[in-house]
Amino acid sequence: MNAAVSDIRALVFDAYGTLFDVAAVRQACAGVMAQPDAFVALWRAKQLEYAFLRSLMGRYANFDQVTYDALHYASAATNTTLSPEQRTALLAAWYTVAPFPDTVPALQALKARGITLAILSNGTPAMLERLVQATSMDGMFDFLLSVDSVRRYKPDPAVYALIEPALGLGRTQVLFVSSNGWDAAGARAFGLPVCWVNRAATPTDQLDQPPTYSISSLAELPALL
Amino acid sequence: MNAAVSDIRALVFDAYGTLFDVAAVRQACAGVMAQPDAFVALWRAKQLEYAFLRSLMGRYANFDQVTYDALHYASAATNTTLSPEQRTALLAAWYTVAPFPDTVPALQALKARGITLAILSNGTPAMLERLVQATSMDGMFDFLLSVDSVRRYKPDPAVYALIEPALGLGRTQVLFVSSNGWDAAGARAFGLPVCWVNRAATPTDQLDQPPTYSISSLAELPALL
Numbered sequence: 378m379n380a381a382v383s384d385i386r387a388l389v390f391d392a393y394g395t396l397f398d399v400a401a402v403r404q405a406c407a408g409v410m411a412q413p414d415a416f417v418a419l420w421r422a423k424q425l426e427y428a429f430l431r432s433l434m435g436r437y438a439n440f441d442q443v444t445y446d447a448l449h450y451a452s453a454a455t456n457t458t459l460s461p462e463q464r465t466a467l468l469a470a471w472y473t474v475a476p477f478p479d480t481v482p483a484l485q486a487l488k489a490r491g492i493t494l495a496i497l498s499n500g501t502p503a504m505l506e507r508l509v510q511a512t513s514m515d516g517m518f519d520f521l522l523s524v525d526s527v528r529r530y531k532p533d534p535a536v537y538a539l540i541e542p543a544l545g546l547g548r549t550q551v552l553f554v555s556s557n558g559w560d561a562a563g564a565r566a567f568g569l570p571v572c573w574v575n576r577a578a579t580p581t582d583q584l585d586q587p588p589t590y591s592i593s594s595l596a597e598l599p600a601l602l
Numbered sequence: 603m604n605a606a607v608s609d610i611r612a613l614v615f616d617a618y619g620t621l622f623d624v625a626a627v628r629q630a631c632a633g634v635m636a637q638p639d640a641f642v643a644l645w646r647a648k649q650l651e652y653a654f655l656r657s658l659m660g661r662y663a664n665f666d667q668v669t670y671d672a673l674h675y676a677s678a679a680t681n682t683t684l685s686p687e688q689r690t691a692l693l694a695a696w697y698t699v700a701p702f703p704d705t706v707p708a709l710q711a712l713k714a715r716g717i718t719l720a721i722l723s724n725g726t727p728a729m730l731e732r733l734v735q736a737t738s739m740d741g742m743f744d745f746l747l748s749v750d751s752v753r754r755y756k757p758d759p760a761v762y763a764l765i766e767p768a769l770g771l772g773r774t775q776v777l778f779v780s781s782n783g784w785d786a787a788g789a790r791a792f793g794l795p796v797c798w799v800n801r802a803a804t805p806t807d808q809l810d811q812p813p814t815y816s817i818s819s820l821a822e823l824p825a826l827l
Contacts, residue, residue, distance in 0.1 A: 429811060430784050434757050434791045438810070446808035453805035532659050549718045559655050566659040580678035583671035584655060585663070 382547050383456070383568070385602055387493035389554035391531075392500055395574055396484075396595075397474040397508065405470035409416070409463045409518020416455055423447035428530040430497055437528035438595055440500045444471055472504055473511045477576075483595035484517050495520035497537070497553070499530050522545060532585060540569070552589075554598070558582035565589070572601065609774050610795070610827055612718035614765055616780035617725055620799055621709075621820075622699040630695035634688045641680055648672035650724065651757040653724055658804045662753035670698055679825075683808035689703070695727055696820075698736045702801075703742070708820035709742050722765060722778070724755050745769060757788020765794070769780070781821070784808035797826065 389398050399421065406413035407421075424447040431437055438446075446469060449525050452459055459467070481583075488494060498505055498519055505521040527535045540551055553564040554572045558581065562575040565586035573588035575597060581587055590601060615621050624646065631638035631645075649672040656662055663671075666827035670693060677684055684692070713719060721743055723730055730746040745768050752760045765776055776788040779797045783806065786798040798806075798813035799820060806812055815826060 426654075426784070427807075427809060429651075429658060430757055432658055433654060433755075434788050434809070435759060436791055436810065449808045450805055494722065517704055527692075529657075532655055534660060560653070562655065564657055580675055582652075582655075583674045584652060584659070584663065586659075 382602055384552040385492070385518075385552045385569050387495060387544050387545075387546055389495045389497050389520075389551055389553050389569075390481075391553075391557060392496050392505065392508065393471075393474070394496035394576075395554060395556040396476055396480050396496070397512070398477045399471075399472040399474055400467075402467070402470045405467050409459065409528070410457055410465070412455075416451055416457060419454060419568060420447050420451040423450050423578060432530040439525055440504060440522070441547075443469060448579075472507045475514050476514065476526045477595065479513070479595040481599050482495075483513070486599040487602070490599075490602075493519045495522060495540070495544065497522040497524075497531075499524050501525050508591060516521050531560050532566065534563075537564050537567035537569060537572075552602075554595075559584070561588045562586035572598065606774075607827055608802070609793075610717070610758050611771055611775040612744075612769050612777070613712060613823075614722050614745075614769075614776055614777075614778050614794075616721045616782060617698075617721050617723035617730065620779060620781040621701055621704050621705045621721070624699055626699040627692070627695045630692050634684065634692070634801075637680075641676055641682060643760050643765055644679060644767075645672050647674040648675050657755040659756050660754075661766045664750055665729060666693075669693060678690045679713050691799065691813070699733070701737050701739065702820065704820040705726075706739070709739070712827070713742060715824075715827075717745045718769060720747060720754075720765075720769065722747040722749075722761070726750050726788075726815060757791065759788075759792045762789050762792035762794060768812040771790065777827075779802050784809070786813045787811035799823075 393399055403413050403417045406417050424444050427443045443471040496505055502523045502525055505523055509515045522539050522543055524530055524536045529535045539600055541548055548569050551569055552572055553569040555561045556576050561571045562582055562584040564571045570589040572590040575591055575593055618624055628638050629640045631642050639666055649669050652668045652672055703823045721730055727750055731746055734740045736808055747768055749761045749766050754760045754821045766773055773794050777797055778794040781799040781801050786796045787807055787809040789796045795814040796814040800818055801818055
């Protein structure tokens with residue numbers, strides 16, 4: 378499928394890692410332990426792995442639970458003892474991660490051109506609502522879509538299938554935007570045009586689903602359309 | 603479900619990491635690059651991630667292809683240039699990984715008691731056949747089961763569902779044995795009794811599916827039954 382850029386009426390963004398910088402979670406970890414980098418990398422890796430595995434097993438639990446379970450594993454694996462208050466503070470960090478510096482200017486430029494803006498995230502509806510409120514972006518998005526309604530995680534096609542009925546648009550009219558290579562591949566496999574925001578200059582994931590467009594920052598997005 | 607140990611008539615083993623030590627792949631890498639440890643860790647992580655993702659996306663490619671694709675990514679991500687001959691040699695290492703020191707004695711003891719032995723692996727049928735031939739274990743197994751016939755990867759329940767019809771046994775008569783926490787959880791979620799071989803003394807994965815039994819080496823397996 379070759380979608381023409383001129384057909385695009387809406388942009389649907391991944392949240393964590395694409396619009397929002399999970400570095401805030403690292404900062405929260407740095408407040409309670411000596412070596413936050415390895416810890417947060419393990420926590421994030423297990424969070425994603427558990428989401429994938431639960432979807433594969435048909436044993437959905439929401440992203441709050443998966444994040445909690447991954448924290449439990451990371452604590453045990455690194456012999457990091459956390460008090461209940463510290464655990465609560467670390468989990469709360471996922472609700473208040475800050476947007477990347479390029480996020481708000483890019484969204485404002487796109488919004489001014491009348492383009493529909495939405496989020497499609499593994500996060501729960503409550504996470505997404507608090508996330509946009511905490512970052513004063515509540516007026517920016519027309520739709521906040523969570524995997525929670527289908528009880529499967531990206532890159533299951535059932536997740537990307539939420540977009541068309543919610544937005545009332547066909548799949549060639551929507552550009553899906555993600556920094557996560559596996560998410561970009563999943564949306565492509567479903568049939569959406571995809572813009573991969575390759576923030577970390579990593580190689581393309583070898584999943585036979587190369588992105589339609591690649592950019593290195595959201596700042597390049599307005600010029601693409 | 604509480605399966606009685608006395609009901610167990612067959613043992614079904616995971617291959618890579620459970621019976622066979624993927625350290626041989628590290629050795630092959632050490633022959634062609636300066637820092638094999640980080641490389642092989644990334645290669646293995648991507649191999650598993652791609653298997654999970656392809657199953658989630660409904661875009662199966664066999665384990666040869668997934669292993670090749672993961673090698674491609676690992677090479678690009680680490681700026682490791684491989685000649686075609688080196689690439690072929692690294693891929694071939696997956697066909698000749700050696701059994702752990704505890705593997706053959708445990709299998710011989712179980713075999714002598716008339717217990718049915720089988721493998722259920724993400725590997726292709728050709729990989730499994732060459733693997734048991736290369737290690738002189740071809741007479742040991744009654745069944746070599748590959749995910750390839752259902753074109754999904756563990757921990758998709760469709761994979762574990764291969765066991766009962768192939769062996770002609772009910773699920774309480776089969777003990778599934780794996781060193782991979784996600785595989786042990788997947789088999790438990792399907793409803794099999796599971797023995798987790800926790801070789802690396804890692805924490806239990808937090809997937810709400812704790813193993814029925816935990817051991818640290820296959821040497822403990824004959825005494826369990």
